[in-house]
Amino acid sequence: MSDDVQAAVVRLWRRSRPVVLERIAALEEAATALAAGRLEPHEVEQSRAEAHKLVGSLGTFGVPRGSELARGVEHELAGGGQDAGLIADLLARLRAAVEAY
Known part of the structure; x- marks a missing residue:
């Protein structure tokens, strides 16, 4: 990868990282709700879609x-x-991987 392309990817990551962390936070909230039995089926599907975006x-x-x-x-x-x-x-491992990157 050329230096220009690499620099562009780094800039894009810096702009995208907060969105990625927000998605992880939303999934963490959903996991807490799931553990408490308060996550509705449509919320499970929304969370699955958010995880897919992260993939x-x-x-x-x-x-x-x-x-x-x-x-x-x-x-x-x-x-x-x-x-x-x-x-x-x-x-938790996902958050650590993103924060370390």
């Missing part, structure tokens, strides 16, 4: 571990989100 975004920006973790969240939510503890663990 693509993080893959595009070269954060493969983050993309993999987001895919795990998406997979759990696609199955109805039965394991709130697993989702919370995946999200």
Whole structure:
């Protein structure tokens, strides 16, 4: 990748990172609601869609571990989100991967 392209990707990541962190925060709130039994089926689907967006975004920006973790969240939510503890663990690792990038 040329230096110009690399610099453009870095600039785009700096602008996109806050949005990525907001999506993670929304998923963390959903995981808390799920653990408390307060997440409605349509909210589970909305959360799954947010996780899917993260899969693509993080893959595009070269954060493969983050993309993999987001895919795990998406997979759990696609199955109805039965394991709130697993989702919370995946999200904690996802946040750490993004913050470290």
